[in-house]
Amino acid sequence: xxxxxxxxxxxxxxxxxxxxxxxxxxxxxxxxxxxxxxxxxxxxxxxxxxxxxxxxxxxxx
Numbered sequence: 001x002x003x004x005x006x007x008x009x010x011x012x013x014x015x016x017x018x019x020x021x022x023x024x025x026x027x028x029x030x031x032x033x034x035x036x037x038x039x040x041x042x043x044x045x046x047x048x049x050x051x052x053x054x055x056x057x058x059x060x061x
Contacts, residue, residue: 006016010030017026029036037046 004017004020006013008016014023014026014030017029020026021029033046033048040046
């Protein structure tokens, strides 16, 4: 199974996902992650956590 692990703010995550898809699609995906959880197969897992690092907000995907 392949994993994508991205850490950073929303723009960093969008830029990294843009390596795999169109930037508009990456932005849409990041902004609507919670809506896509329902379409995952039984063997797929999505995990996202919001953390504070060095007084900056960050996202971990």
